[in-house]
Amino acid sequence: DAKTTQPNSMESNEEEPVHLPCNHSTISGTDYIHWYRQLPSQGPEYVIHGLTSNVNNRMASLAIAEDRKSSTLILHRATLRDAAVYYCILSWDSGGSNYKLTFGKGTLLTVNP
Amino acid sequence: NAGVMQNPRHLVRRRGQEARLRCSPMKGHSHVYWYRQLPEEGLKFMVYLQKENIIDESGMPKERFSAEFPKEGPSILRIQQVVRGDSAAYFCASSPKDRGRNYGYTFGSGTRLTVV
Numbered sequence: 391d392a393k394t395t396q397p398n399s400m401e402s403n404e405e406e407p408v409h410l411p412c413n414h415s416t417i418s419g420t421d422y423i424h425w426y427r428q429l430p431s432q433g434p435e436y437v438i439h440g441l442t443s444n445v446n447n448r449m450a451s452l453a454i455a456e457d458r459k460s461s462t463l464i465l466h467r468a469t470l471r472d473a474a475v476y477y478c479i480l481s482w483d484s485g486g487s488n489y490k491l492t493f494g495k496g497t498l499l500t501v502n503p
Numbered sequence: 504n505a506g507v508m509q510n511p512r513h514l515v516r517r518r519g520q521e522a523r524l525r526c527s528p529m530k531g532h533s534h535v536y537w538y539r540q541l542p543e544e545g546l547k548f549m550v551y552l553q554k555e556n557i558i559d560e561s562g563m564p565k566e567r568f569s570a571e572f573p574k575e576g577p578s579i580l581r582i583q584q585v586v587r588g589d590s591a592a593y594f595c596a597s598s599p600k601d602r603g604r605n606y607g608y609t610f611g612s613g614t615r616l617t618v619v
Contacts, residue, residue: 432612433507433509490548490551491548
């Protein structure tokens with residue numbers, strides 16, 4: 391499985407943008423880039439995913455490098471409720487067998503008031 | 504529109520007892536996945552089930568662990584003769600048929616098992 395690399399932790403101030411990086415230099419052509427987050431004492435929550443183009447939804451934006459070897463999750467205005475561990479996951483599409491999501495250590499985001 | 508429901512939220516068992524963890528998928532979801540999160544580690548896939556079928560149990564420990572998803576009722580993860588190393592958070596996720604592929608999975612809040 392292709393692996394991802396994320397910083398262990400990041401810090402942000404409330405109402406400021408946050409850019410969470412992820413490196414995935416061994417990504418294959420069919421790998422989708424997924425982001426999940428896990429709030430304290432909760433299960434993972436889907437945030438966003440993309441393949442090649444940048445993506446936006448109500449929670450965040452995903453910027454994917456042209457060579458797809460890295461991506462950045464963008465929270466436009468961080469709130470205290472965004473404090474969580476953020477996981478960048480590659481999900482390969484091969485006969486529908488991509489349910490085995492591989493969660494690494496993720497990035498612990500701290501949001502300061 | 505209830506999400507994935509797991510119970511109990513917290514479960515304490517003595518060594519050697521049995522633990523039963525329940526997961527009710529979201530309405531309309533027929534696929535269930537169990538993950539385990541050991542302390543200070545990421546989530547690890549355990550088993551994938553559809554109604555009355557185990558599709559992939561490659562992540563399940565060979566002994567003491569079993570899972571089922573009956574035609575009626577919740578999915579059950581059963582751990583027999585628990586040991587301290589089984590202490591972890593167990594999460595269940597669900598998806599509708601084929602929607603999980605390249606789309607997000609919906610996770611429950613987990614069951615935190617403590618073995619004393």
